[in-house]
Amino acid sequence: GESVGLHLPTLSVQEGDNSIINCAYSNSASDYFIWYKQESGKGPQFIIDIRSNMDKRQGQRVTVLLNKTVKHLSLQIAATQPGDSAVYFCAENRSGAGSYQLTFGKGTKLSVIP
Amino acid sequence: DGGITQSPKYLFRKEGQNVTLSCEQNLNHDAMYWYRQDPGQGLRLIYYSQIVNDFQKGDIAEGYSVSREKKESFPLTVTSAQKNPTAFYLCASLDRGGYSNQPQHFGDGTRLSIL
Numbered sequence: 550g551e552s553v554g555l556h557l558p559t560l561s562v563q564e565g566d567n568s569i570i571n572c573a574y575s576n577s578a579s580d581y582f583i584w585y586k587q588e589s590g591k592g593p594q595f596i597i598d599i600r601s602n603m604d605k606r607q608g609q610r611v612t613v614l615l616n617k618t619v620k621h622l623s624l625q626i627a628a629t630q631p632g633d634s635a636v637y638f639c640a641e642n643r644s645g646a647g648s649y650q651l652t653f654g655k656g657t658k659l660s661v662i663p
Numbered sequence: 664d665g666g667i668t669q670s671p672k673y674l675f676r677k678e679g680q681n682v683t684l685s686c687e688q689n690l691n692h693d694a695m696y697w698y699r700q701d702p703g704q705g706l707r708l709i710y711y712s713q714i715v716n717d718f719q720k721g722d723i724a725e726g727y728s729v730s731r732e733k734k735e736s737f738p739l740t741v742t743s744a745q746k747n748p749t750a751f752y753l754c755a756s757l758d759r760g761g762y763s764n765q766p767q768h769f770g771d772g773t774r775l776s777i778l
Contacts, residue, residue: 557703581764592667592753592769593706600764638705642764649694649713649757650721651767653705 557636559658568626570657572639577620579641583651584613584624587636596624596637626659634661666690667770669754674775676741676748684739684773686754694757695737696767699723699750706753712737713759741775749776 562568574582580601585593599606599613599622606613612625622639636658640651667688676682686695694713698706708721712731726745731737737756741748751774755767 583766585766585769590772590774592669592755592771595766595768598764598766649759650696650708650711653707655703655705 557656557658559660561660561662562629563662564629564631566629568624568629568633568659570624570626570637570659572622572624572654572657574620574622574639574641574654575652576641576643577617579643579652581642582613582615582622583640584611584622585638585640586633587638587656589635593638629659629661631661631663634659667754667756667768669752669770669773671773672771674773675778676775677778679743681740681742682775684741684752684754684775686737686739686770688735688737688754688756688768688770690756690758690768691734692756692768693734693759695731696755696757697721697727697729697737697739698753698755700753700772701750709739709752751775 583598584596586596587593597608597611597613599615610627614623636656638656639654643650670685696711697709700706707723709727710729712718715734718729718731728740751772753772754770757767758765
């Protein structure tokens with residue numbers, strides 16, 4: 550979704566449901582994408598990454614989907630738990646292969662309702 | 664335990680004062696980064712260093728300075744020229760070994776406020 554001013558897009562889900570967080574990226578030359586989780590007052594924590602030669606990658610309770618045609622990335626969290634409440638950022642590497650710089654999205658706040 | 668340590672956790676700056684934020688890593692990573700995060704915003708790159716004794720400006724370098732004299736340390740100075748320094752500052756490092764991309768690893772940040 551779109552962020553307006555200081556307000557992050559927010560997703561509220563019931564505990565135990567699945568969550569889907571979306572991200573549109575900007576650079577068609579980007580070949581590496583990362584999802585980070587940031588809890589209040591802490592630094593971003595790596596969740597999962599994916600390279601552009603893949604469409605899907607699974608981790609523990611998380612799945613990342615990449616659609617290069619429409620430059621879209623999504624993070625799916627299965628059986629969402631209260632500890633999943635945080636802000637989630639997507640990041641893409643800049644300028645394609647070999648770049649060590651990232652461009653970050655504005656983030657989505659996930660709130661889990663017990 | 665390997666990781667990135669940022670200090671202090673909270674810092675206050677007076678008008679006209681320079682302050683220095685510390686970032687130390689024991690991950691043996693070559694590359695280090697400084698980001699600024701404002702409320703409800705993504706991370707914006709201030710400076711980065713891919714190797715000791717070398718660093719480059721990021722997107723918002725004005726009013727900031729860095730040094731990289733040691734592999735494990737990348738301090739950031741917020742100078743008096745930075746007129747809006749209130750933000751959450753994040754340091755990250757990256758293992759550049761090999762061609763395959765790796766994720767950046769982050770410290771837990773320093774929150775800087777104006778007195």
